[in-house]
Amino acid sequence: MPVCQSKFEHRSMTWMQQLTETQQWLLFSAVKIAVVFGVVMFFVAYAVLVERKVSAFIQDRVGPNRTVPPFIDAIPVLGRFLKRLGIFQPMADGLKFLLKEDFTPDYVRKVYFWLAPAITAIPAFLTLAVIPFGSQLGRQPMVIADLNVGILYTFGIVSLGVYGIVLAGWASNSKYPFLGGIRSSAQLISYEIAMGMSVVPVFMLVGDLNLSKVIAYQSGSAFDWMLFKQPIAFAIFMVAAFAETNRLPFDLPESETELVGGYHTEYSSMKFALFFLGEYANMIASSAMMVTLFLGGWTPLWGGTPASTIWGGLVHIGWFLAKMIALMVVFIWVRWMLPRFRYDQLMDLGWRVFIPMALVNILITAVVLFIRH
């Protein structure tokens, strides 16, 4: 068997060496994109399940526990356990979205109505391109695009998602989506600035905008994490991330109880699913961003250097995913904790609390850095 494997490896190596530098780069990028996209889609599906289960437990309910294919249900103990866990619920949900009637009301602005879900979903995936989700596998750095302006790219792309929501609200040509769109734009201008300013001290410490460098800076041990060096920045960024992803307590654009779902009121089937996907992908992207900026990215608790073996690389990816999942659970947990903010309260919080706080934080960091040098 080992002989076989080495032979195969040898052959694949020679095949790879025949490719030019550009071709190799294209191949690996394509593979990375495909894998990341697949993993994110999987996470979206199961984040919905976790959300439903955690919500249920917090509200003393049991959550989804019925969906199961018959052949699994026939397995004695395991089948029942998996059924109670609701493992198969996401598949049923996905199938439902695919099979539902895709209804376009008569009174909507058709082109924009069709465009909006895509504009919401795509940026959420694009932000993941610059996030280093692991150290190395073989000689490949585990990041799709190691941009020098990483964080600027992220902020640029992330704000695009809001246009999808505003567009959906406007194109739906009905009052609740419209109010949702208005709220979304009001929300955007109140948190985006604070969010941008909150991370400035992080990059002042690191001295580079590249996200891989940010992780390298934090790779000493858990005490080097930005969470402990810049706790205020972390707090502001986290709150802004809740607003960014339209999660409670800042889910003003969709608030089910007052706006009947807000911007996606008029949407059904796959178009609605795209909004849903966008929201959860956004949640994943924000968690990944927070892990990268504040929780040391893929580095384990006791610090780490880029992995030299395949297994080491996989362990690093595992650390990244574990931290990301922990943050997503916090997202879900907080949802059942706080009532929704009014939109003037949100703007008040953004403009009069977080922006000054972020500015003071920048100032303090600058003074400390100046004294140290």
Place this chain on the structure above:
Amino acid sequence: MIVPRQKLTFWERLYLPALWGGLRITANHFFRTAVQGKAVTMEYPEQRWVVPPGYRGAPYLVKDQDGHTKCVSCQLCEFVCPPKAIRIVPPGPEGQAADRPNAEKMPREFEINMLRCIFCGFCQEVCPEEAIFLMKDYSFTAESREELLYNKEKLLALGGVHQDTIQKWKQKQVEADAQETFPVARS
């Protein structure tokens, strides 16, 4: 009325105590449900609600302890039924007699439409024979409307036996016999 708004202290205005309190409460509930398994959900088809005494479920016809139909086809319940869910076909002059001595009639057909029934209990209240009772069934599922038209056989089967302590019609015979031998003073 003016509700006085109390000034929040600085500590309270920080949001942090509220945040902490919220996290604690939700975490407690999560722990209680997920780990200790104390969900309040009743998983319906497997676990069923135990109805309290006096609950008004589906109306069924009952038999007495001798296995006889108690209904005498007086049609009072049909008359009183607010949604007109009951339909009774009386036996008519040449119809089948009651299946017990002394009683005059029993219905040829007795039908309750469970889709129309509002479980008000008027039929039970109005019945002079204690022949119809609202029982504890509250769950009806069927694949067609016809399945929920319960006929006499079905109603009697579902209703079961009612332990009648009076047994009016049985006593009638005793009373009649007694009257035969009643010592009447003759002049």
